Amino acid sequence: MMNKAVVNFIRDDLSPFYPEQELNSILFLMFEEVLGYSKTDIIIKADTKLKKKEKFRFEQILGRLKRMEPIQYVLGSTQFYGIKILTDVRTLIPRPETEELVSWILEEFNADGLRVLDIGTGSGCIAVAIKKCYPNCQVIGIDISEHALAVAQKNADIHKISINFIQGNILNATEIHKIKELDIIVSNPPYIELKEKNMMAKNILDFEPEEALFVENNSALIFYEAIGEFAFKNLRSGGKVFFETSALYNNAVVDLLKKMGFISVESRKDINGKPRMVRAVFK
Numbered sequence: 001m002m003n004k005a006v007v008n009f010i011r012d013d014l015s016p017f018y019p020e021q022e023l024n025s026i027l028f029l030m031f032e033e034v035l036g037y038s039k040t041d042i043i044i045k046a047d048t049k050l051k052k053k054e055k056f057r058f059e060q061i062l063g064r065l066k067r068m069e070p071i072q073y074v075l076g077s078t079q080f081y082g083i084k085i086l087t088d089v090r091t092l093i094p095r096p097e098t099e100e101l102v103s104w105i106l107e108e109f110n111a112d113g114l115r116v117l118d119i120g121t122g123s124g125c126i127a128v129a130i131k132k133c134y135p136n137c138q139v140i141g142i143d144i145s146e147h148a149l150a151v152a153q154k155n156a157d158i159h160k161i162s163i164n165f166i167q168g169n170i171l172n173a174t175e176i177h178k179i180k181e182l183d184i185i186v187s188n189p190p191y192i193e194l195k196e197k198n199m200m201a202k203n204i205l206d207f208e209p210e211e212a213l214f215v216e217n218n219s220a221l222i223f224y225e226a227i228g229e230f231a232f233k234n235l236r237s238g239g240k241v242f243f244e245t246s247a248l249y250n251n252a253v254v255d256l257l258k259k260m261g262f263i264s265v266e267s268r269k270d271i272n273g274k275p276r277m278v279r280a281v282f283k
Contacts (some may be wrong), residue, residue: 002054004046005033013062014207021253026071030061033075051078068203081129086154090147091123092212097270099187101244105186107241108279112136114183119170119227120144122212124163126153127160131161142176144169145211170226177230185231188244189223190215194245221256228260228280235282243278250275 001009008028018026031037031191034057037045050058064074070085072094080094082104087093118127121141131139141163143149149165156163168176170189184214195217197205204213215222224243230242241262245253249282250267257265262280270276 001032001050002046003042003048003050006055006058007042007046009147010058010062010254014065017068023192025067027070027165028180029075030058030093032056051145051195053145055062069207072145072204080125081132083132083159085123085125085128086158087123088151089207090209091151092144092208093122094125096246097276098126099129100268100270101186101242102126103195104277104279105130105184105242109134109137109184112196114138115181115224116140116184116186117142117179117182117187119185119187119230120189120212121152121221122148122188124155124165125213127152127229128155128159130186131156131163132159137163138164140164140166142166142168142170145209146211150208151184154223163175169222170230180234182231182235183239185215185227185235186242187223188225191220191246191249192219193217193224217233221252224249224253228257228262231280232260232262232282239282241280241282245276246279247276252276253278 007027010030011023014023014026026117028039031042034054037166040194054173061074065071074088077084077086078094081099112134116130116137116139118139118141121127121143126142127139127141132138141152143152146167149167152165170176190213192214193238194214227241235241243253253266257278257280261282264281266279267275
């Protein structure tokens with residue numbers, strides 16, 4: 001089978017499941033994974049014949065994608081802030097909005113060597129991206145899930161960087177409260193209430209870890225409150241806390257941090273124009 005025939009086959013096979021724009025992205029990722037092709041290679045090497053093992057790999061990927069498994073889990077990795085991040089069902093898939101949060105944090109770095117805490121680190125994508133950009137800063141990542149921490153450690157290892165990963169729950173954080181004198185705290189915590197489940201995409205519900213997504217009804221701010229209290233006690237003067245939020249609760253998070261006594265509380269919109277990020281300063 002020639003490459004151009006594979007392209008047509010993939011489009012025909014997946015078009016009932018994915019919109020065209022997403023399908024194009026998936027197609028490019030598949031060719032990059034299986035053949036190491038760039039987008040240009042797909043065109044100029046259209047008449048190249050596939051080897052049997054390559055055809056088999058394409059078929060494996062297609063089978064999983066037709067079950068609506070996210071492409072990032074199928075391929076086992078994704079790109080985040082220009083670096084490779086390993087992904088599987090033990091952690092949430094890193095998303096572009098979180099890249100925007102990292103960009104904001106790095107805009108406000110005023111020195112290499114700062115102490116940074118990533119709460120709910122998951123795959124470690126935020127922690128790894130910061131450490132890659134500022135090798136001399138001390139980065140700590142905490143998560144309730146030992147399985148997520150195993151993925152985070154692998155991501156640190158493949159990039160040959162040192163991050164201190166700790167298992168802990170910020171809602172019951174005796175061991176975490178020993179972490180003091182911090183310059184930056186960042187978190188993309190769970191904030192989706194269980195009653196909103198029926199509005200979620202099926203591939204998210206079927207594959208991504210629920211504990212990283214959902215909170216009990218009427219508890220959308222529970223993690224923001226706990227992290228805000230922790231930050232108020234453990235940030236150095238001038239230290240900053242950064243959050244990713246739901247657009248629905250962004251204003252509520254801003255108000256919460258102001259009431260706690262933080263200054264320079266600011267909200268930012270993501271690339272889609274939705275308020276999804278908050279930064280506050282401890283005076």
